[in-house]
Amino acid sequence: MPLFLNDEQQMLHDTAKDFVAEHAPVSHLRGLRDANDPTGFSRDLWKSFAEMGFTGILIGENAGGLGLGHVEAGVVLEEIGRNLTPSPFLTTAVAAVEALKNTPHADRWFPGILAGDTVAALAVDERAKHGDAVSTRAERAGNGFRLTGAKQFVTHGHVADLLLVAARTAGGDHDSDGVTLFAVPRDAAGLTATPERLADASIAARVTLEGVTVDADAVIGEVDAGREPLDRLLRAGRAGASAEMLGVAAGAADMTLSYLKQRKQFGTLIGSYQALQHRAAHLYSETEVARAAVLKAQQLLDAGSPHADTAVSVAKAQTGLATTLAVQEGVQMHGGIGMTDEYDIGFFMKRARVLAEMFGDTNYHADRLARAAGY
Amino acid sequence: MSDLDTFRADTRAWLEANCPPEMREPVRSDADICWGGRNFQPSSPAQKQWLDRMAERGWTVPDWPTEYGGGGLSAEQTKILRQEMAAIRARNPLNSFGISMLGPALLKYGTKAQKLEHLPPIARGEIRWCQGYSEPNAGSDLAGLQTSAVPDGDDYIVNGQKVWTSYADKADWIFCLVRTSRESKQGGISFLLFDMETAGVSTKPILLISGYSPFCETFFDDVRVPKANRIHDENKGWDVAKYLLGHEREMISGMGLGGRGANPLVAGAIATIGLDADGRLADPLLRASIALFEVRAQAFGAMSERFIDELKAGRAHPAQPSMMKYYGTELNKTRHELVMAAGGSDALEWESERSNGGAVSRGWLRTKGNSIEGGTSEIQLNIIAKRILELPGA
Numbered sequence: 219m220p221l222f223l224n225d226e227q228q229m230l231h232d233t234a235k236d237f238v239a240e241h242a243p244v245s246h247l248r249g250l251r252d253a254n255d256p257t258g259f260s261r262d263l264w265k266s267f268a269e270m271g272f273t274g275i276l277i278g279e280n281a282g283g284l285g286l287g288h289v290e291a292g293v294v295l296e297e298i299g300r301n302l303t304p305s306p307f308l309t310t311a312v313a314a315v316e317a318l319k320n321t322p323h324a325d326r327w328f329p330g331i332l333a334g335d336t337v338a339a340l341a342v343d344e345r346a347k348h349g350d351a352v353s354t355r356a357e358r359a360g361n362g363f364r365l366t367g368a369k370q371f372v373t374h375g376h377v378a379d380l381l382l383v384a385a386r387t388a389g390g391d392h393d394s395d396g397v398t399l400f401a402v403p404r405d406a407a408g409l410t411a412t413p414e415r416l417a418d419a420s421i422a423a424r425v426t427l428e429g430v431t432v433d434a435d436a437v438i439g440e441v442d443a444g445r446e447p448l449d450r451l452l453r454a455g456r457a458g459a460s461a462e463m464l465g466v467a468a469g470a471a472d473m474t475l476s477y478l479k480q481r482k483q484f485g486t487l488i489g490s491y492q493a494l495q496h497r498a499a500h501l502y503s504e505t506e507v508a509r510a511a512v513l514k515a516q517q518l519l520d521a522g523s524p525h526a527d528t529a530v531s532v533a534k535a536q537t538g539l540a541t542t543l544a545v546q547e548g549v550q551m552h553g554g555i556g557m558t559d560e561y562d563i564g565f566f567m568k569r570a571r572v573l574a575e576m577f578g579d580t581n582y583h584a585d586r587l588a589r590a591a592g593y
Numbered sequence: 594m595s596d597l598d599t600f601r602a603d604t605r606a607w608l609e610a611n612c613p614p615e616m617r618e619p620v621r622s623d624a625d626i627c628w629g630g631r632n633f634q635p636s637s638p639a640q641k642q643w644l645d646r647m648a649e650r651g652w653t654v655p656d657w658p659t660e661y662g663g664g665g666l667s668a669e670q671t672k673i674l675r676q677e678m679a680a681i682r683a684r685n686p687l688n689s690f691g692i693s694m695l696g697p698a699l700l701k702y703g704t705k706a707q708k709l710e711h712l713p714p715i716a717r718g719e720i721r722w723c724q725g726y727s728e729p730n731a732g733s734d735l736a737g738l739q740t741s742a743v744p745d746g747d748d749y750i751v752n753g754q755k756v757w758t759s760y761a762d763k764a765d766w767i768f769c770l771v772r773t774s775r776e777s778k779q780g781g782i783s784f785l786l787f788d789m790e791t792a793g794v795s796t797k798p799i800l801l802i803s804g805y806s807p808f809c810e811t812f813f814d815d816v817r818v819p820k821a822n823r824i825h826d827e828n829k830g831w832d833v834a835k836y837l838l839g840h841e842r843e844m845i846s847g848m849g850l851g852g853r854g855a856n857p858l859v860a861g862a863i864a865t866i867g868l869d870a871d872g873r874l875a876d877p878l879l880r881a882s883i884a885l886f887e888v889r890a891q892a893f894g895a896m897s898e899r900f901i902d903e904l905k906a907g908r909a910h911p912a913q914p915s916m917m918k919y920y921g922t923e924l925n926k927t928r929h930e931l932v933m934a935a936g937g938s939d940a941l942e943w944e945s946e947r948s949n950g951g952a953v954s955r956g957w958l959r960t961k962g963n964s965i966e967g968g969t970s971e972i973q974l975n976i977i978a979k980r981i982l983e984l985p986g987a
Binding site (some may be wrong): 489503509518528532583 | 902920975
C-alpha cells in the first residue's frame with residue numbers, strides 16, 4: 219500500500235475539508251468560548267457529523283457504520299484540528315469505538331454514536347502526566363464491582379453518556395495485568411464529574427468514583443485483562459490525536475505563510491527575508507515528516523500489524539515536536555498581533571498544547587520507544 | 594495469491610538461494626562497498642558473485658527497462674525487492690553514481706544511442722562514473738561555473754577545473770557541466786560525458802579533516818570531447834543538472850535512515866555506558882537525547898517511504914528532494930554526534946586496530962560534509978521557501 223491517500227480517502231478528505239470549514243471554522247470555537255458554553259461543543263454539529271456518516275467511520279458495516287479505518291478517521295480529525303473544532307469525535311467515534319468494538323457493549327452504544335446522540339469520555343489519566351499506572355480500585359461486590367478512585371483530564375466527562383474507566387482488579391499500581399476496563403454510565407450513583415475549563419476553552423472533567431456500583435456486564439473484555447481493550451483505545455486515541463495535531467500544525471502554518479506574504483515592514487514583504495524563509499522552510503520539513511509518520515501509523519493500525527504500536531508512538535512524539543514548533547513559530551512570526559486574543563493564531567497554540575499532552579506527550583512516547591528498544 | 598504475492602515469494606526464494614552469506618553481513622569498511630569499474634578489485638569472491646548474479650537479472654537497477662540492463666520491474670515490485678533484500682540484510686550489490694545520478698538523467702534526456710552505450714555498463718558495474726559539477730568559484734552558486742567547452746569541428750575543447758569530484762581518481766568516466774555560452778548564466782551550460790583517460794584530464798586527491806581523500810580536484814587541459822557525447826541540447830545542460838541534483842539529494846537524504854534491525858547507536862551506547870537496574874541506559878541525559886533523535890529518525894524513515902511512493906506515482910513536489918536532503922543530512926550529523934558522545938574516549942582513537950583505524954571518529958567528521966555537498970542546507974531551505982512555500986523573492 220503506497221504511503222499516500224488513495225482516491226476514496228482523497229474524496230473523503232475533500233468532503234470533510236469543505237464540511238468542517240463551512241460548519242465549524244475557528245469562529246465557531248470562538249463563539250462557544252465567548253458564550254461561556256457549558257457543554258464544550260455543539261450538539262447540533264455532533265448530529266450533523268453523524269448525518270455525514272463520520273461518526274460511523276470505524277463502526278463495521280454490519281453494525282450500520284462505514285467499516286473504514288484509522289486513515290479515514292484521521293482524515294476527518296485533521297480537518298477538526300485545522301479548524302480547531304470542539305468535537306467529541308476523537309473520544310467517542312475513534313477511541314471508545316475501538317475499545318467497544320466486537321464486545322457486547324457495541325450493541326448498546328453504537329446506535330447512539332451512529333445517530334450523533336451519544337458521547338463517550340475516557341477516564342484513563344489519574345495524574346497530571348499520562349502514565350501506565352492504574353490506582354483506581356474495582357472490588358467485587360455482589361454480582362458486579364464497586365469502583366473507587368479519581369481520574370482527571372476526562373474530556374467531555376461532565377456531559378458524556380458513558381465513561382470508559384480503567385480500574386485495578388488485581389495486583390499493584392504499576393502491574394500490567396490486573397487492570398479491568400469498565401463501561402460506566404455517567405449517571406451511576408457515586409460518580410461525580412466536575413467540569414474544568416482548560417487553556418484552549420475545551421472542558422475536561424475531574425472525575426471521582428466513590429463506591430460506584432456496576433454490574434459484571436459493565437466489564438469490557440475480560441476481568442484483569444483490561445490492558446488489551448485499553449491498549450486498543452490508547453493506540454486509536456494516540457493516532458487520532460496525532461492526526462488532529464497535524465491539522466492544528468497545518469492550520470497554523472497556513473495562517474503564518476499567508477501573513478508572511480502580506481505583511482510589509484521596511485517597505486517590503488516580511489516573507490522575502492531569509493531569516494523568516496529558513497524558519498518557515500524548516501517548519502515545513504518537520505511537518506511533512508510528521509505527516510508521513512502519522513499516515514504510516516494509521517496504515518499499520520488498519521493492517522493489524524504488530525509494528526503499529528511503535529509507529530503510533532513515533533507519530534505522537536513527532537507530531538508533538540512539529541506542532542509545538544508550528545504554533546510557536548506562528549505566534550512569533552505574527553509579531554505583536556500574534557499575542558492578541560482577537561487574532562486566531564493563539565487558539566492554535568492553546569489547542570496544540572492540550573493535544574500534545576493527551577495520551578502521553580513527546581517525552582512519554584520517546585521513553586516508551588526507548589524501553590521497547592531495550593535501553 | 595495476487596501477482597505481487599507470487600512475485601514476493603519468488604523473489605524471497607531467489608534471494609535466499611543466490612545472496613551469499615558474506616553479503617548479508619553488515620558493511621564494516623570501505624572495502625566492503627562495491628563500486629565496480631574497470632579497476633574494480635573485489636574484496637572477496639562473494640562480492641563479485643553477488644554483483645554478477647544481481648546484474649544478470651537486471652536487479653542492480655530493478656526499475657530500469659530491460660533493454661538498458663535493468664530488471665523492468667514496476668514500482669510495487671521494486672519496493673518488494675528492496676523489502677526482501679532488507680529482510681535478509683543483503684548488501685547493496687553495487688554502489689554507483691551511474692545508477693543513482695547519471696542513469697535517471699540519461700533515461701530522461703539521452704538519445705537512444707547514448708542510452709544503449711552507457712546504461713548497460715552502468716547496470717553491470719563495468720564503468721564507474723564521477724560528477725564534475727562544483728568549481729573553486731562555483732559552489733552554492735553552481736550556475737556560475739567557468740569550465741569552458743569551445744566547439745572545434747565535431748568536438749569540444751574543454752578547459753578548466755572542477756573540485757569536490759567524488760572519487761575522480763578511481764572513476765572511469767565523468768559527467769561534467771561546462772560553459773558553452775557566456776550570453777546567459779544558466780542558459781549557457783552544457784552537459785558532457787567523457788572518459789577520464791582522455792588526454793589532458795588529471796586529478797589530485799584532497800585530504801579532508803577525516804584523514805580520507807574521497808574527493809579530488811580535477812583539471813582539464815585542452816581535453817577533446819566529441820559533440821556526440823553531449824546530453825540534451827547545447828546550452829540546455831542546466832535542465833539535466835537540476836534533474837540529476839534531485840536524484841543526488843535523494844541519495845544523500847537516505848543517509849539519515851541508518852540500518853534496519855540492530856541499532857548501532859543504541860548498541861554502542863549500551864556497550865560503553867551500560868544499563869541501570871531498571872534496564873535503562875545509565876546516562877539519563879544521553880538516553881533522552883538518543884530517544885528523541887530516534888523519534889525523528891523513525892519518522893524520517895516513514896517520510897522516505899512516502900517520498901519514494903509519491904515520486905513513483907508522479908505525485909511528489911518537484912522540490913521535495915530539497916526537503917529530504919535537508920532533513921536527512923541534518924539528521925545524519927546528529928546521529929554521528931550522538932555516536933561520538935556514546936563512544937566517549939574510545940571513539941576518539943584515530944589509528945588503533947581496536948578502533949578499526951578510527952572508523953567512528955573519521956565517519957563522524959565525514960558527515961559534516963553532508964549538509965554542504967549537493968547544495969548546502971541553507972540552499973535547500975531557500976529552494977523550499979521559494980518553490981514549495983512560494984514565499985516572495987528578496
